[in-house]
Amino acid sequence: MALPEDSSQPRLAAGCRWGAEKKIDTGLERTVLFPEGAIRLQGTGLQILERCDGQRTFGQIIGELQSQFADADPAKVRSDIGQFLEQLRHKRIVDY
């Protein structure tokens, strides 16, 4: 699966938006609503998608999360995030 370009600027696709949020034991759970479905996000998934604001580039998002998870292999952080976003793009939840 191809990864996003470093200069691309991921954002929620048209008609996809943040819905309700609630506090859970490990922090916050937020919902993204989209046609015919919804995903509940917490932890890393949430941190990735919250950065998909159409301003930050894919390169910046990777950089921020690589420094936050300094113990993890940077190459693995990059490919995990890239694949996560690519999957969401195929579902037309994220655009870049």
Add this chain to the structure above:
Amino acid sequence: MIPNPLALIAELTHRCPLHCVYCSNPLELAAVSSELSTAEWIDVFQQAGKLGMLHAHFTGGEPLARPDLAQLIASARGAGLYTNLITSGIGLAETRLQALVDAGLDHIQVSFQDSREGAANWIAGAKAHAHKIELSRLIRQHKIAFTVNLVIHRQNIDHIEEMISFIERLAPERMEIAHTQYYGWALRNRAALLPTRAQLERAVEAVATAEQRLAGRIRIDSVVPDYYARFPKACMGGWGRRLMLINPSGKALPCHAAEVIPGLTCENVRQKTLEYIWRESSSFQRFRGEEWMPEPCRSCDRRGDDFGGCRCQALLLTGDAAATDPVCSLAPAHLIVESALAGTNSSDTVSQPVPASSFVQLQQLSSELWSYRKNPD
């Protein structure tokens, strides 16, 4: 504890400017005089939000026939729901579309009957095709999600590639390719709509090819025709598990066609709360869980995946709503579906659109083939 419902299907009205021969609305349409008022619908959406529902699907008939549609969308959005309008687009021009978007519309879903204008208008029983194309262009000027829905059947399936390319040019995020489901008017017109196995196999291949080509650009969701499947569909995601449908006159139904089930008393939102209906009413409990299941469902490994299939289809085809859905290859009544398929696969007539100067003339010219959907009183 019963989990919360996920979505509300709001059938605002059974009035419709189209007369599609595959319409899944019941043959007994809800009368205009029985429709819920604006205030009653607003109350329903507020209850839905409190009950934890996430989506409101505005459908019909044609929801645009309700002059208060923008107000209803705003109230659903205000209750925290994601709003989806399922429409023919007739009655929607620039100003009204803007008003719906301003009210908080998240997603619009427009149905197309064909890529070819003559054929599309023939299926719809109305001159709607050209307007839908123009509307699609207007929709893309707004930041809302856009889905094009294409209903597939015997009369259009042979040029499915052409229809997919046509939709591609309308640039939606999502394309829904839905084989006709045989309820309501579609069941009455089944002989003219059910495709042959050879047609189906070719179409499935064409959709798979298109899915690959469009990946990342347009998402294709396809609904397979259950008559040709080995196992039934998980209708509504299971009875009383995910969805609640409110019909134009306020009846709460666990499935689109549930009103046809004899002895099923459906509550009305005019008398009962959504929470009561979801948790306590006999109609929503009737086929919830596994207690009601006959064999072979009761001991089947798939009972948690398909929940025994569709109760309304079981009733419509076997006369018993508690029977295994006869589309299942394991169902005792599967012969009913097999004989419908045998009839279809032994005849190769595919009719062509007939040019007509009026709807009355079109009805007369096509009367041997099918009945057009009527409008409620």
